[in-house]
Amino acid sequence: xxxxxxxxxxxxxxxxxxxxxxxxxxxxxxxxxxxxxxxxxxxxxxxxxxxxxxxxxxxxxxxxxxxxxxxxxxxxxxxxxxxxxxxxxxxxxxxxxxxxxxxxxxxxxxxxxxxxxxxxxxxxxxxxxxxxxxxxxxxxxxxxxxxxxxxxxxxxxxxxxxxxxxxxxxxxxxxxxxxxxxxxxxxxxxxxxxxxxxxxxxxxxxxxxxxxxx
Amino acid sequence: xxxxxxxxxxxxxxxxxxxxxxxxxxxxxxxxxxxxxxxxxxxxxxxxxxxxxxxxxxxxxxxxxxxxxxxxxxxxxxxxxxxxxxxxxxxxxxxxxxxxxxxxxxxxxxxxxxxxxxxxxxxxxxxxxxxxxxxxxxxxxxxxxxxxxxxxxxxxxxxxxxxxxxxxxxxxxxxxxxxxxxxxxxxxxxxxxxxxxxxxxxxxxxxxxxxxxxxxxxxxxxxxxxxxxxxxxxxxxxxxxxxxxxxxxxxxxxxxxxxxxxxxxxxxxxxxxxxxxxxxxxxxxxxxxxxxxxxxxxxxxxxxxxxxxxxxxxxxxxxxxxxxxxxxxxxxxxxxxxxxxxxxxxxxxxxxxxxxxxxxxxxxxxxxxxxxxxxxxxxxxxxxxxxxxxxxxxxx
Numbered sequence: 028x029x030x031x032x033x034x035x036x037x038x039x040x041x042x043x044x045x046x047x048x049x050x051x052x053x054x055x056x057x058x059x060x061x062x063x064x065x066x067x068x069x070x071x072x073x074x075x076x077x078x079x080x081x082x083x084x085x086x087x088x089x090x091x092x093x094x095x096x097x098x099x100x101x102x103x104x105x106x107x108x109x110x111x112x113x114x115x116x117x118x119x120x121x122x123x124x125x126x127x128x129x130x131x132x133x134x135x136x137x138x139x140x141x142x143x144x145x146x147x148x149x150x151x152x153x154x155x156x157x158x159x160x161x162x163x164x165x166x167x168x169x170x171x172x173x174x175x176x177x178x179x180x181x182x183x184x185x186x187x188x189x190x191x192x193x194x195x196x197x198x199x200x201x202x203x204x205x206x207x208x209x210x211x212x213x214x215x216x217x218x219x220x221x222x223x224x225x226x227x228x229x230x231x232x233x234x235x236x237x238x239x240x241x
Numbered sequence: 242x243x244x245x246x247x248x249x250x251x252x253x254x255x256x257x258x259x260x261x262x263x264x265x266x267x268x269x270x271x272x273x274x275x276x277x278x279x280x281x282x283x284x285x286x287x288x289x290x291x292x293x294x295x296x297x298x299x300x301x302x303x304x305x306x307x308x309x310x311x312x313x314x315x316x317x318x319x320x321x322x323x324x325x326x327x328x329x330x331x332x333x334x335x336x337x338x339x340x341x342x343x344x345x346x347x348x349x350x351x352x353x354x355x356x357x358x359x360x361x362x363x364x365x366x367x368x369x370x371x372x373x374x375x376x377x378x379x380x381x382x383x384x385x386x387x388x389x390x391x392x393x394x395x396x397x398x399x400x401x402x403x404x405x406x407x408x409x410x411x412x413x414x415x416x417x418x419x420x421x422x423x424x425x426x427x428x429x430x431x432x433x434x435x436x437x438x439x440x441x442x443x444x445x446x447x448x449x450x451x452x453x454x455x456x457x458x459x460x461x462x463x464x465x466x467x468x469x470x471x472x473x474x475x476x477x478x479x480x481x482x483x484x485x486x487x488x489x490x491x492x493x494x495x496x497x498x499x500x501x502x503x504x505x506x507x508x509x510x511x512x513x514x515x516x517x518x519x520x521x522x523x524x525x526x527x528x529x530x531x532x533x534x535x536x537x538x539x540x541x542x543x544x545x546x547x548x549x550x551x552x553x554x555x556x557x558x559x560x561x562x563x564x565x566x567x568x569x570x571x572x573x574x575x576x577x578x579x580x581x582x583x584x585x586x587x588x589x590x591x592x593x594x595x596x597x598x599x600x601x602x603x604x605x606x607x608x609x610x611x612x613x614x615x616x617x618x619x620x621x622x623x624x625x626x627x628x629x630x631x632x633x634x635x636x637x
Contacts, residue, residue, distance in 0.1 A: 140553060
């Protein structure tokens, strides 16, 4: 997938009172593969909704989202599953980890579907994010910041053209935030992927091609 | 799959699944057992050469006072025959044709001569349960083949011979006895040799080939008699209520295997009732499983959603639950078939003791039906699971 286009997209909840100065809602914008986008938003402006629309698990909007020019709402369930294994990856704000599984198993459950990374590479990533000693720890015994890093590594365990990250560093200190940003850039470059990152304050420190205000 | 299973088996209720398993086993075992028992017993009633073979009925009209004093006729008119032929329960219809002249039979044995008045009847060959190459007659032949009811042989061997101090005779010896037949009628008299070619379980009369009766009636009878007084009916189902009603309405009497026909019908009825009960239990257990799995899906719905968001397809997410149902249903089937074999092991010897030459039906068809039911149930389960998970996707 090379581009994502939003045409006049507006969440259904805003239909009565459309926001006056959004750079995304009710606009026509195209996001390109290989470019890095930051979407800054105050809370309650629909940032998670936007990512949910792009990732295809919510439909409560008007307007059209196009993937390489074809409407995304015409995709079948299996096409969406395929996209989520090969083209689109997402790190959710609420992480959506499996609490009873270990950190490693949470990543493996994705990686076994895609066979994208080796077990060694996964361990290296845990190492780089200062999580090596949490490999076998059940996720429900990790802090939110630690869980964020597990969810992040999981989002890298697949090929992608676009990586969507919903407040990826909200609970990380500067050191970990920088480590995450390095890893993120490495992977994005290697895959020539586009990044779409939302933030209400803290965000990974990388050179964005475009910053939108929602 | 392993990780998936590790994740999705949570909240699984062992009690619910055991409950389902036992209920399904009960239903399945009842269905298979009833089916097999019915199939094992049926040959006793319906095998072509079974002594309980019931499809042939001998029909005659009730003999009342009128006939006794020479008025009215107990013969069947062509219209009545035609009407009977048209009934839905009639497979084939044959008539008894009697000889209408005087017959005397003589047995000469050991210098002693025993003679008696006899009667002959014939039915179409396809109704005769005795196969013999000698069963034929052409005008000009001096030998008449004869079939006797097996009853006569038994009467002689167990009644007459024992009380009179005569030797008991095997069938093969009877077949060698030479019988003198003298026919008188139409002002003529002729001598024939009679030869017993077999014994019938079905027909309680002295049978000769139809060709002989037709020829001899024309030769020796002064009353060209054409209307038959007795009929042989091959009924599709002798226990058919329509048949009973019809016979009753027409005032016909039956002789022959209607009793065993009723028994066979009753057996079929019981089999159907029991299979229905088994089917209901299976259907109920099916709903237990569906409820249990739906509850499980409900409790795991968040996990299932997340798996779908990670790129698992609905089919992949459904699979662990489908394997679960397949495992449950498959083990139920295997154990039900095991139970079936074990109970046959218990009841077959007594059936074999009761009837000689009894060959039980195989369990092939029953197993195939069991497998069919299991495949159907598992497919339904799988479809329901798949639908439920797809709905999870849509409602998210």
